[in-house]
Amino acid sequence: MNPSNGKGSISTASSSGAWKVGDVVPDQFPAGLRVLVVDDDPTCLVILEKMLRNCLYEVTKCNRAEIALSLLRENKNGFDIVISDVHMPDMDGFKLLEHIGLEMDLPVIMMSADDGKHVVMKGVTHGACDYLIKPVRIEALKTIWQHVVRKRKNEWKELDQSGSVEDGDRQQKPSDEVEYSSSANEGTWKSSKKRKDEEEDTEDRDDTSTLKKPRVVWSVELHQQFVAAVNQLGIDKAVPKKILELMNVPGLTRENVASHLQKYRLYLRRLSGVSQHHGSLNNSFISAQEATFGPMSSLNGLDLQTFAVTGQLPAQSLATLQAAGLGRPTAKPGIPIPLVDQRNLFGFENTKPRFGEGQQQHMSSVKPVNLLHGIPTTMEPKQLANLHQSAQPLGSMNVQVNAHGGHSGSLLMQMGQTQSRGQILNESAGSHVPRLPSSVGHPVISNGIAGGVIGINGIGDNSRGIGYNQVRPTSSMLSFPMNHTSELATNSFPLGSTPGISNVTSKGAFQDEINSEIKGSTGLMPSYDIFNDLHQQKSQNWELHSAGLQFSASQNANRVQGNLDVSPSVLVRQGYSSSQTSGQNRNVSDMGRAVFSGVESTQQGNAQIIGQQHNNFLVDNPVRVKAESIPDAGSQSILFPENNFGQEDLMSALLKQQQGGIAPAESEFDLDGYSIDNIPV
Amino acid sequence: MDRNRLARQVALQKQSLFDQGYIDQQFIQVEELQDVSSPNFVEEIVTSYYQDTSRLIVNIEQALERRPLDFDQLDRYIYQLNGRSTSFGARKVIAEGALFREYCEAENAEGCKTTFQQLKTEYATLKRKLEAYFQLARQARLAETASRPM
Numbered sequence: 070m071n072p073s074n075g076k077g078s079i080s081t082a083s084s085s086g087a088w089k090v091g092d093v094v095p096d097q098f099p100a101g102l103r104v105l106v107v108d109d110d111p112t113c114l115v116i117l118e119k120m121l122r123n124c125l126y127e128v129t130k131c132n133r134a135e136i137a138l139s140l141l142r143e144n145k146n147g148f149d150i151v152i153s154d155v156h157m158p159d160m161d162g163f164k165l166l167e168h169i170g171l172e173m174d175l176p177v178i179m180m181s182a183d184d185g186k187h188v189v190m191k192g193v194t195h196g197a198c199d200y201l202i203k204p205v206r207i208e209a210l211k212t213i214w215q216h217v218v219r220k221r222k223n224e225w226k227e228l229d230q231s232g233s234v235e236d237g238d239r240q241q242k243p244s245d246e247v248e249y250s251s252s253a254n255e256g257t258w259k260s261s262k263k264r265k266d267e268e269e270d271t272e273d274r275d276d277t278s279t280l281k282k283p284r285v286v287w288s289v290e291l292h293q294q295f296v297a298a299v300n301q302l303g304i305d306k307a308v309p310k311k312i313l314e315l316m317n318v319p320g321l322t323r324e325n326v327a328s329h330l331q332k333y334r335l336y337l338r339r340l341s342g343v344s345q346h347h348g349s350l351n352n353s354f355i356s357a358q359e360a361t362f363g364p365m366s367s368l369n370g371l372d373l374q375t376f377a378v379t380g381q382l383p384a385q386s387l388a389t390l391q392a393a394g395l396g397r398p399t400a401k402p403g404i405p406i407p408l409v410d411q412r413n414l415f416g417f418e419n420t421k422p423r424f425g426e427g428q429q430q431h432m433s434s435v436k437p438v439n440l441l442h443g444i445p446t447t448m449e450p451k452q453l454a455n456l457h458q459s460a461q462p463l464g465s466m467n468v469q470v471n472a473h474g475g476h477s478g479s480l481l482m483q484m485g486q487t488q489s490r491g492q493i494l495n496e497s498a499g500s501h502v503p504r505l506p507s508s509v510g511h512p513v514i515s516n517g518i519a520g521g522v523i524g525i526n527g528i529g530d531n532s533r534g535i536g537y538n539q540v541r542p543t544s545s546m547l548s549f550p551m552n553h554t555s556e557l558a559t560n561s562f563p564l565g566s567t568p569g570i571s572n573v574t575s576k577g578a579f580q581d582e583i584n585s586e587i588k589g590s591t592g593l594m595p596s597y598d599i600f601n602d603l604h605q606q607k608s609q610n611w612e613l614h615s616a617g618l619q620f621s622a623s624q625n626a627n628r629v630q631g632n633l634d635v636s637p638s639v640l641v642r643q644g645y646s647s648s649q650t651s652g653q654n655r656n657v658s659d660m661g662r663a664v665f666s667g668v669e670s671t672q673q674g675n676a677q678i679i680g681q682q683h684n685n686f687l688v689d690n691p692v693r694v695k696a697e698s699i700p701d702a703g704s705q706s707i708l709f710p711e712n713n714f715g716q717e718d719l720m721s722a723l724l725k726q727q728q729g730g731i732a733p734a735e736s737e738f739d740l741d742g743y744s745i746d747n748i749p750v
Numbered sequence: 751m752d753r754n755r756l757a758r759q760v761a762l763q764k765q766s767l768f769d770q771g772y773i774d775q776q777f778i779q780v781e782e783l784q785d786v787s788s789p790n791f792v793e794e795i796v797t798s799y800y801q802d803t804s805r806l807i808v809n810i811e812q813a814l815e816r817r818p819l820d821f822d823q824l825d826r827y828i829y830q831l832n833g834r835s836t837s838f839g840a841r842k843v844i845a846e847g848a849l850f851r852e853y854c855e856a857e858n859a860e861g862c863k864t865t866f867q868q869l870k871t872e873y874a875t876l877k878r879k880l881e882a883y884f885q886l887a888r889q890a891r892l893a894e895t896a897s898r899p900m
Contacts, residue, residue, distance in 0.1 A: 110802075110833050110837065111802055112798055112837045112838060113833065113837040120783060181833075203833060203837065204836045207782075
């Protein structure tokens with residue numbers, strides 16, 4: 070943190086969007102916390118509002134989820150936390166949860182009169198940071214601020230870790246981009262919070278944190294520049310330093326690039342993985358499978374763009390995407406993972422030669438793990454619930470995949486990469502077991518991660534969060550990888566080795582709730598559409614993200630199939646993870662996160678913009694596999710409608726799928742066993 | 751004193767309602783939210799509750815007329831009703847609602863119908879009792895205000 074900021078000058082606004090950097094805030098926290106309450110029950114709304122006001126929070130009521138979402142979208146930094154009912158007529162609370170997690174990365178608390186274990190678990194896997202049983206007592210509301218602080222803290226931590234000291238780059242002042250605190254009151258409240266966080270973090274931070282690095286927003290143009298640079302250098306050779314030089318963007322640091330690269334790689338990975346299963350989703354890429362993959366290469370470029378677009382692919386979305394992608398493999402064996410050369414993806418930076426081995430194509434080596442990897446499941450063990458966090462894990466996931474050694478770069482690669490991350494998947498080559506068991510804490514994201522998640526095995530270890538399990542099988546993305554991997558498994562992908570994983574991880578398709586997100590992403594996968602779409606919307610971030618996930622997932626899937634054509638874009642994404650391997654998984658931060666978010670199943674409609682500097686993306690947090698609803702392999706619930714990846718499109722696509730295929734995902738989603746029904750492991 | 755007497759009456763009545771199971775702890779909680787800015791908070795809540803749920807009650811009745819019964823739909827309605835009822839502690843209504851849901855799950859049409867009648871009775875009774883209570887409470891508050899030194 071900045072030693073200098075003590076009271077108010079928070080230079081790095083990265084962590085909390087809400088806080089205004091540089092604000093001098095009287096320490097009123099938690100008073101002034103901006104809460105958005107969503108519930109169709111007017112009685113409950115009024116009571117909650119009163120209770121929250123009594124806690125000195127600023128309350129906004131909303132009785133329709135759609136309205137809530139638009140409120141949040143219009144005013145990205147206008148709220149600090151969201152409380153939502155589970156059962157609402159116009160939109161399922163979990164869906165809203167996913168959206169919010171992916172797009173805004175805000176902590177979301179679910180509440181319901183229903184206290185059944187299944188429902189509460191769903192909240193967890195979708196990324197809710199808490200679950201309240203109605204009737205809600207005021208005591209329970211008094212401490213909700215902890216979730217906001219915790220999230221920020223984690224973000225800070227990630228930022229810290231991911232970026233090395235960036236000497237000149239740090240932008241002291243609250244970077245414009247980062248300036249989330251758009252709301253009026255943010256200043257006080259946020260600043261104080263920020264300060265708090267900073268202060269806390271300072272200890273942990275090393276010198277790098279002295280300057281708060283403002284979050285870099287990866288705009289479309291910036292991302293395009295990035296992609297161009299990467300392509301110019303070649304996925305394999307694209308190292309942050311060189312990319313930075315090529316890009317020649319003032320103020321951009323190597324760390325920013327590194328983390329973005331990670332995410333990108335994950336994304337690419339997902340693309341390749343996702344493409345596979347998306348058969349149904351996206352006809353374009355899935356159907357063609359091979360064909361689709363062809364265009365994948367174009368994806369690479371696209372991906373990046375889209376990826377960049379949102380700048381922040383919500384990790385979750387990405388994860389989902391990847392997951393979806395990953396999950397898919399099973400679904401479509403033929404689906405070649407267009408994603409770039411998996412090899413590249415994974416092996417991208419990894420020092421580990423494993424993936425680089427060019428095996429991309431060879432799915433055989435596709436370790437089941439890959440699948441997961443691809444899925445940027447943000448495995449956050451703890452955060453699963455937090456969609457927000459979802460963004461992060463992805464990074465790790467991908468990395469992990471790489472670790473696997475050579476998996477065709479696909480998932481495994483990511484794993485490998487993630488490995489470096491540290492917790493990320495831990496790629497444990499063998500153990501890659503897709504830790505789907507998102508249960509690990511990250512159930513949240515499990516959604517789509519399924520595909521990716523599987524690959525994430527590495528993540529599984531720690532990140533477990535990969536919530537990919539959560540990903541409903543709908544996306545089945547994972548499922549396939551798993552399955553395949555087992556066969557292929559030959560490699561590191563423990564899929565074969567880890568029996569448990571196969572079922573679970575493969576199920577990666579866990580794309581349950583997140584499916585919706587993933588769906589969008591799936592579409593992304595193989596097709597750069599996703600990315601394009603992503604551009605369009607802020608929420609796109611996650612889309613990309615998910616796309617990324619999917620890709621990875623697909624990648625894996627591809628791998629499985631043997632044709633890993635990981636699109637370069639995907640690779641790139643993944644690549645970055647490798648470079649980051651240094652334990653800085655965090656770099657993946659933005660990208661990774663984005664990617665991962667997809668993976669994370671938290672469905673919470675939280676589509677946190679992963680793009681945002683997800684530094685924390687892979688950072689410590691175990692890749693949260695957001696429940697990227699990875700379309701179950703079997704069902705074509707092609708989660709990722711590649712084409713329409715626009716947020717709305719995604720949603721609609723997802724919804725459709727859900728109705729169609731995803732629906733089952735929900736039921737399948739069974740954390741316990743991770744046995745996703747649909748996942749044909 | 752009138753004021754004191756009224757205040758006592760209010761307290762007694764509330765206790766009685768509580769003891770009889772018409773309201774539960776949540777009601778107390780909600781009442782505690784009342785303050786100077788919203789002195790009639792609970793009453794407002796209850797009024798809006800009855801307005802909001804009257805439609806629900808009608809819907810359920812209509813749904814109960816259909817043949818065959820759509821238990822899923824009925825369950826959803828009751829879930830909604832219960833959700834609203836729990837927010838201010840309408841205990842008996844909630845209990846009947848829970849019973850109704852059990853019958854729905856068991857797909858017991860007769861059970862559903864019977865329980866629903868009971869539920870409606872409780873629903874109406876609670877309304878009456880609460881109205882009386884609120885009236886008394888309002889009087890007590892007025893007396894309190896009136897007796898305050900200006």
